[in-house]
Amino acid sequence: MxxxxxxxxxxxxxxxxxxxxxxxxxxxxxxxVNDLVVQLGLAQPLVSKHLRVLREVGLVEVxxxxxxxxxxxxxxxxxxxxxxxQSYERTWTERFDRLDxxxxxxxxxxxxxxxxxx
Amino acid sequence: MxxxxxxxxxxxxxxxxxxxxxxxxxxxxxxxVNDLVVQLGLAQPLVSKHLRVLREVGLVEVxxxxxxxxxxxxxxxxxxxxxxxQSYERTWTERFDRLDxxxxxxxxxxxxxxxxxx
DNA sequence: TTGACACATTCCTATATGGGTATATGTTTT
DNA sequence: AAAACATATACCCATATAGGAATGTGTCAA
Numbered sequence: 001m002x003x004x005x006x007x008x009x010x011x012x013x014x015x016x017x018x019x020x021x022x023x024x025x026x027x028x029x030x031x032x033v034n035d036l037v038v039q040l041g042l043a044q045p046l047v048s049k050h051l052r053v054l055r056e057v058g059l060v061e062v063x064x065x066x067x068x069x070x071x072x073x074x075x076x077x078x079x080x081x082x083x084x085x086q087s088y089e090r091t092w093t094e095r096f097d098r099l100d101x102x103x104x105x106x107x108x109x110x111x112x113x114x115x116x117x118x
Numbered sequence: 119m120x121x122x123x124x125x126x127x128x129x130x131x132x133x134x135x136x137x138x139x140x141x142x143x144x145x146x147x148x149x150x151v152n153d154l155v156v157q158l159g160l161a162q163p164l165v166s167k168h169l170r171v172l173r174e175v176g177l178v179e180v181x182x183x184x185x186x187x188x189x190x191x192x193x194x195x196x197x198x199x200x201x202x203x204q205s206y207e208r209t210w211t212e213r214f215d216r217l218d219x220x221x222x223x224x225x226x227x228x229x230x231x232x233x234x235x236x
Numbered sequence: 237t238t239g240a241c242a243c244a245t246t247c248c249t250a251t252a253t254g255g256g257t258a259t260a261t262g263t264t265t266t
Numbered sequence: 267a268a269a270a271c272a273t274a275t276a277c278c279c280a281t282a283t284a285g286g287a288a289t290g291t292g293t294c295a296a
Contacts, residue, residue, distance in 0.1 A: 001249095001250075001251075001283090001284045001285055001286095002249095002250060002251035002252050002253085002282085002283055002285095003121065003124075003134070003251080003252065003253080003282075003283045003284065004133070004134070004135075004252090004284085005251095005252065005253085006121075006252080006253070006254095011132060011133045011135075011138075012133045014129060014133075015122070015129045015130045015132075015133040016121075016122070016253095016254080017122075017127075017129075018254090020129075020202065023206075027205075027206065027209070033272070033273060033274090034271095034272065034273085042255095043255075043256070043257095044272085044273070044274090045255085045256080045257085045258095045273085045274075045275080046254075046255060046256085047273095048273060048274055048275080049254080049255090049274085049275090050254090051273095051274095052274085052275095066263065066264070066272090067262070067263040067264060067271065067272050067273080068263095068272060068273085069272080069273065069274090073206075073209060074209075075206040075207075075208075075209025075210045076209065076210035078203050078206050078209075078210070079210055081199065081203050082203045082204070082206075082207060084138065085196050085199050085200045085203060086200070087145075088141075088145065088191075088196050088200075089193075089200060090193075091145070091191060091192075091193025091194065091196075092193045092194035092196070092197055119253085119254045119255055119256095119279095119280075120252085120253055120254065120255095120279095120280060120281035120282050120283080121252075121253045121254065121281080121282065121283075122253095122254090122282090123281095123282065123283085124282080124283070124284095134283095134284080136284090150242080150243095151242070151243060151244095152241095152242065152243085160285095161285075161286070161287095162242085162243070162244090163243085163244075163245080163285085163286080163287085163288095164284075164285060164286085165243095166243060166244055166245080167244085167245090167284080167285090168284090169243095169244095170244080170245095184293065184294075185241065185242050185243080185292070185293040185294065186242060186243085186293095187242080187243065187244090
């Protein structure tokens with residue numbers, strides 16, 4: 001089996017740096033494709049392809065405006081990532097870091113103390 | 119060019135569901151490889167390979183313990199993801215949603231009002 | 237020493253990619 | 267109608283995978 005499709009979920013879609021850049025630009029406000037092409041300095045077909053991926057996972061939405069297509073961000077689709085990562089925040093937060101040192105110490109002592117499994 | 123390596127950055131490493139599962143297990147505490155194999159029901163070489171990716175991006179650390187290798191989480195490496203996603207949180211938070219409706223309204227009125235570019 | 241155990245690595249294959257180039261589709265302007 | 271413009275799609279290629287099978291490496295036990 002190969003790697004999962006980029007459209008498999010938001011995690012895969014956002015793994016590509018250029019797609020995050022696109023989202024960053026769209027975070028400011030709705031933009032037509034060509035604005036993204038210019039701002040990111042990428043080839044137009046490439047931008048369109050990235051936008052398609054973002055659209056398929058629900059990260060952006062489109063609106064027709066004459067011969068332009070206005071893309072806008074749908075940040076809510078990032079919530080799964082937010083939620084997942086959020087649960088790890090305590091593991092690197094300063095105050096918890098120091099607590100962890102103490103806990104690791106306790107565990108070490110406990111282990112060297114006769115208890116076998118955990 | 120193909121897709122970026124899974125070891126290119128934390129975003130790519132974490133795009134794989136099984137690797138997130140591994141991290142979820144390790145979040146509870148340090149574990150030897152075989153514990154992960156059993157808990158996740160995956161083939162041992164597969165787990166080892168995923169662990170290597172996680173190690174290369176700094177998401178886990180290893181410690182030799184006899185013939186076992188104890189893996190433990192290093193959550194801090196998730197911070198780049200956390201920070202990036204965090205900045206989008208306002209876009210889906212309830213109270214901001216309602217504010218956005220008002221803003222979109224204002225923008226619409228402004229656009230239909232004679233102003234051309236933005 | 238020999239064997240059992242715990243992991244890591246190597247080799248294989250099918251697959252989906254990011255980027256480039258060329259072209260198709262649809263809209264506005266002349 | 268024809269040309270210009272804005273996007274999307276099709277086709278090509280090199281590359282890196284996830285998973286499976288087999289094998290290598292290092293440690294402990296008998």
